[in-house]
Structures are given as C-alpha cells and as structure tokens.
Amino acid sequence: xxxxxxxxxxxxxxxxxxxxxxxxxxxxxxxxxxxxxxxxxxxxxxxxxxxxxxxxxxxxxxxxxxxxxxxxxxxxxxxxxxxxxxxxxxxxxxxxxxxxxxxxxxxxxxxxxxxxxxxxxxxxxxxxxxxxxxxxxxxxxxxxxxxxxxxxxxxxxxxxxxxxxxxx
Amino acid sequence: xxxxxxxxxxxxxxxxxxxxxxxxxxxxxxxxxxxxxxxxxxxxxxxxxxxxxxxxxxxxxxxxxxxxxxxxxxxxxxxxxxxxxxxxxxxxxxxxxxxxxxxxxxxxxxxxxxxxxxxxxxxxxxxxxxxxxxxxxxxxxxxxxxxxxxxxxxxxxxxxxxxxxxxxxxxxxxxxxxxxx
Numbered sequence: 001x002x003x004x005x006x007x008x009x010x011x012x013x014x015x016x017x018x019x020x021x022x023x024x025x026x027x028x029x030x031x032x033x034x035x036x037x038x039x040x041x042x043x044x045x046x047x048x049x050x051x052x053x054x055x056x057x058x059x060x061x062x063x064x065x066x067x068x069x070x071x072x073x074x075x076x077x078x079x080x081x082x083x084x085x086x087x088x089x090x091x092x093x094x095x096x097x098x099x100x101x102x103x104x105x106x107x108x109x110x111x112x113x114x115x116x117x118x119x120x121x122x123x124x125x126x127x128x129x130x131x132x133x134x135x136x137x138x139x140x141x142x143x144x145x146x147x148x149x150x151x152x153x154x155x156x157x158x159x160x161x162x163x164x165x166x167x168x
Numbered sequence: 169x170x171x172x173x174x175x176x177x178x179x180x181x182x183x184x185x186x187x188x189x190x191x192x193x194x195x196x197x198x199x200x201x202x203x204x205x206x207x208x209x210x211x212x213x214x215x216x217x218x219x220x221x222x223x224x225x226x227x228x229x230x231x232x233x234x235x236x237x238x239x240x241x242x243x244x245x246x247x248x249x250x251x252x253x254x255x256x257x258x259x260x261x262x263x264x265x266x267x268x269x270x271x272x273x274x275x276x277x278x279x280x281x282x283x284x285x286x287x288x289x290x291x292x293x294x295x296x297x298x299x300x301x302x303x304x305x306x307x308x309x310x311x312x313x314x315x316x317x318x319x320x321x322x323x324x325x326x327x328x329x330x331x332x333x334x335x336x337x338x339x340x341x342x343x344x345x346x347x348x349x
Contacts, residue, residue: 138287139252146286154284161284 005087018048033089055080061115063123067149073097104130122147173199198324199229204240208247211274211306218309237263248276249289261296272298275305
C-alpha cells in the first residue's frame with residue numbers, strides 16, 4: 001500500500017527545479033520518497049530541502065557496494081527527516097569505482113561528520129571538503145575498506161578452521 | 169571459624185610450623201589474588217553475577233577488584249576483544265607487575281567465538297599469554313569460579329624461580345613483551 005505524505009508532490013517539484021530535471025524520484029512500497037541524483041546536484045538539492053521544506057535532520061548516511069553494477073558500483077544513501085511534519089526522504093547517489101568522490105554535507109549537517117568518516121572507513125568513499133576524513137571505527141593500521149565485496153568477512157589469519165565445515 | 173586455605177605440607181610442633189618459602193608464599197598469593205576485570209560484553213555480566221552475593225568471589229580472597237593494572241595480579245578478560253582493543257589490552261598486561269596471571273573467560277576471549285570476522289581478535293592469546301581458559305558463551309558463574317580456582321592452583325604451586333627462568337622470558341619474548349631486567 002502506498003500512502004504518500006501530503007507534501008510529497010511539492011518536494012518532487014522542488015527536486016525537479018533544484019536538479020534541472022536530472023534527478024529521478026519514485027515512491028517505495030511504504031510511501032517513502034526516493035530521490036536518485038548525482039554528485040553535481042547533491043548539495044543544491046539537500047540545501048533546498050533543508051531551507052525550504054523543513055528537512056533539518058539527517059537521520060542516516062551510509063554507503064553500499066554493488067560490484068555487478070558496472071559504472072555505478074558504489075552508492076551513498078542519505079536519509080532526511082522533516083521533524084515538524086514527520087516526513088522522510090531518501091536520497092541516493094551512484095558513484096563509479098574509479099571516481100569515489102562526493103561533496104561533504106558537513107557544512108549543512110554537523111552530524112554528517114562522523115557518518116561520512118564511517119562511510120569512508122568501510123567503503124573508501126572520499127567526501128570532498130570533509131574537515132577530518134580518517135578512519136573512525138576500524139583500527140588505523142587497517143589497509144583496506146572491509147565492507148567492499150571483494151574482501152572476505154572472515155578473519156583471514158585463522159588456519160584452524162576447515163572451509164568445508166565452517167562455510168568459509 | 170572461617171577457613172580460607174589449607175595449610176601446606178610442613179613440620180608442625182608445639183608453637184611452630186615450618187614449611188618451604190615457596191609453599192608459604194604460594195598460599196598467600198593464591199588466596200589474595202586481586203583481579204582486574206577487563207569486561208567488554210556478556211561474559212562481563214556473568215562476572216558481575218560471580219562477584220555478587222550468590223556466588224561471591226570474595227570467598228576465594230578475590231573481592232578486591234581494581235581497575236589499575238599496577239595493583240592487580242590477575243587479569244580477567246571477559247568478552248569480545250576487537251582488534252582495535254588489542255593494543256589497549258596488551259598495554260594493561262604490560263603494566264601489571266609480576267607475578268601475574270591471565271584468565272580468559274568465554275568463547276570470544278579464548279578464540280574469537282562466533283565473531284570470525286575481520287574486526288575481532290581471534291583469541292587474546294594472539295597478543296598476551298593466557299594461563300587458564302574458561303569455555304562457554306557465556307560461561308555460568310560456576311565456570312568462572314572453576315577458572316579462578318585453577319588460577320589459584322597455579323599460584324599455589326608455582327616455583328618462586330619460574331618468573332626469572334629463561335623459559336619464561338622466552339615465552340614473553342615470543343609475544344613481543346619486553347622483560348624487565
């Protein structure tokens with residue numbers, strides 16, 4: 001069942017203006033507005049949503065990796081919340097593996113600081129303009145970005161586990 | 169009368185009791201172990217029950233917990249140790265004065281447990297030497313007490329020369345732990 005928030009249409013219109021119609025919008029199964037945009041339009045779009053549509057809260061910011069999606073292997077997902085009207089939107093930006101760079105949102109939401117560091121830590125996505133882009137959760141000596149799909153989840157230093165029995 | 173420890177073998181007569189220094193010191197050490205609880209997860213909760221009135225670790229002379237490594241002689245590691253936590257744990261061990269013992273409580277501290285993953289240390293014995301392992305996920309307080317009693321046995325029967333032996337120094341060096349001269 002799709003139950004769109006009353007203001008969804010005005011946001012769709014605002015997205016169209018802010019992105020010169022280059023972003024696509026759709027509602028997911030739960031009535032949440034999805035916006036797929038590009039790195040060029042991200043800041044303008046988020047600024048517009050924050051200033052003119054009451055999305056003053058950045059709920060979450062994360063990355064994901066789809067190795068099979070050639071040319072858009074990585075993705076950064078932003079969840080914004082309008083606390084007054086209790087309205088949420090999801091913004092996604094695709095990134096190609098050879099250019100993992102996206103502008104930072106720290107100037108708009110201070111809370112983006114650590115979330116962007118986390119996304120950098122696990123996926124190696126570069127947030128341009130971030131004041132302190134370094135690892136936050138993993139140990140500083142780690143030399144890879146562990147949530148990329150090419151790396152095994154398991155600890156690779158173990159030699160006492162038989163792959164047949166442990167599903168490794 | 170509360171009896172804390174069995175008297176060691178010795179020669180007893182009217183008004184005196186003679187035994188070896190090893191045994192007297194071992195008896196004192198074993199019944200006054202000061203633990204440093206390094207509790208990071210659910211095994212730490214079981215340890216809290218172990219410390220509580222029902223199980224009462226104080227019966228073994230170990231009621232004096234301290235979070236300062238310089239005053240303690242039993243490091244109790246209870247819970248998952250992330251690789252990022254490893255250097256901290258090693259530093260705590262380094263700061264403890266000899267003689268010191270290490271009790272590894274629970275599957276995670278012993279082997280990484282279910283967390284066979286890039287961020288978790290696969291057993292604390294990769295960075296510090298362990299004296300007694302307590303299995304379980306998490307172990308019940310009775311098992312933790314059993315582990316402590318095994319440590320007591322080690323402390324009681326340890327030769328006073330052991331910590332100065334070449335074998336012991338080699339063991340520490342194999343963990344890249346500096347030995348004081």
